[in-house]
Amino acid sequence: MTVSLRGTHEVKENYQLFRLTGLLDAFSEPTFRKVVGKYIEDGPKHIVLDLSKIDFVDSSGLGALVQLVKKAQSVEGSLQIVSNARVTQTVKLVRLEQFLSLQPSVETALEKIAQT
Numbered sequence: 001m002t003v004s005l006r007g008t009h010e011v012k013e014n015y016q017l018f019r020l021t022g023l024l025d026a027f028s029e030p031t032f033r034k035v036v037g038k039y040i041e042d043g044p045k046h047i048v049l050d051l052s053k054i055d056f057v058d059s060s061g062l063g064a065l066v067q068l069v070k071k072a073q074s075v076e077g078s079l080q081i082v083s084n085a086r087v088t089q090t091v092k093l094v095r096l097e098q099f100l101s102l103q104p105s106v107e108t109a110l111e112k113i114a115q116t
Helices: 029-042 059-074 085-093 106-114
Strands: 005-011 015-024 046-057 078-082
Touching: 005 029, 015 029, 015 059, 015 106, 029 046, 029 059, 046 059, 046 085, 046 106, 059 078, 078 106
Parallel strands: 015 046, 046 078
Antiparallel strands: 005 015
């Protein structure tokens, strides 16, 4: 995606999985939002963002996550975020942990998708 944010993308039958590493910050956010937003439009509509290897999320990154959740919901999909302690702490500071649907593992995120 960018120098500060790297990742892989897998498309499965009813979901897409992004595994990301690096920084989700003001520098990487525009490309991240555009790329993931395009994949949401193209489908499948359920997205798992594995941020367990992310080193840092700033307010720009949080804003992008909120926008992507809303975009997924607008097309009857969902966005599950696999978190780590650093990401969870940042999200909890702004009280978005429920809205952003933080999950402890990819497996848990996939179980949530299966329940929809």
